[in-house]
Amino acid sequence: MRSPEELTVAFRTAGLKVTPQRQLLFRLLHDNSSHPTADSLHSAATSVMPGISLRTVYQTLTDLAQMGELQSIEVGSGSLRFDPNVSDHHHAVCDDCGDVHDVYVTKAPVLRGLDDFSVSDAHIVYRGQCGACSALVATK
């Protein structure tokens, strides 16, 4: 995702308006690697701007996703997560704490069963236990 300043220009160019609510979300999302949900973003936004509507958060996230500034990912946690990192990467979900980590695949897998299917996108979700959680168990 581009910087708040660049997004301000991009939104105006696209005929969209830049409101205080959106600026706040731009800032909250920029360099955010926590893969937040709409709800967690709303909580964070509320502490800075009380009264901001969850509906507005959803709306802005949808806009950003449509502009390709962020990607929405589904990792089985029940709710969509949003990732401002739009580079080609995948995700690892900890079964203990639920945290989502980025994974970069450097060499594509070899597969069978896709002869008659033209792939435009692939997403891998890994599940397991993250380092922090395995350390936690070890000290118990």
Add this chain to the structure above:
Amino acid sequence: MRSPEELTVAFRTAGLKVTPQRQLLFRLLHDNSSHPTADSLHSAATSVMPGISLRTVYQTLTDLAQMGELQSIEVGSGSLRFDPNVSDHHHAVCDDCGDVHDVYVTKAPVLRGLDDFSVSDAHIVYRGQCGACSALVATK
């Protein structure tokens, strides 16, 4: 997933009862490679056994999944899909028709970012266009 006959034994052994509703679902799921949703299974079941409850379908699917007889997959269609094929495989979803195809990965991908994460499971979802849909477009 095992055959309806084997499942009958397995359910009784586990202290679960084998009802007509469950037997029907066993049959509908056996060798079913359509990756149905709970709702589509309920529709199919209703045409054979009018009055069967959607709640019962969910219940039986949950039981089967817990027994490892089928796996539930999430491919971004909004609802869970159930797959009686529990072998190690992945899925390709057609963006046009929504059909889900099986994909077998014969060689694992090489990756970066999982140094401190112990992977217990990985699932790849491919998106694109299936053969039938690309043929459809070609003839238009």
Add this chain to the structure above:
DNA sequence: AACCTTATCTGCATCAAATGCTAATTAGCA
């Protein structure tokens, strides 16, 4: 700086998938 058009915000209603709950029923063992 005032104005005007149009996008946006908020709050509420709605929707869909899935699960919780309970009285009536039924499987299946003794």
Add this chain to the structure above:
DNA sequence: TGCTAATTAGCATTTGATGCAGATAAGGTT
């Protein structure tokens, strides 16, 4: 055949997400 615990059906509830409309405000124009 009878008994007991599991199951069913149907409805209520929950949760994530979207639809809707009046009030508001962004931001280009004059």
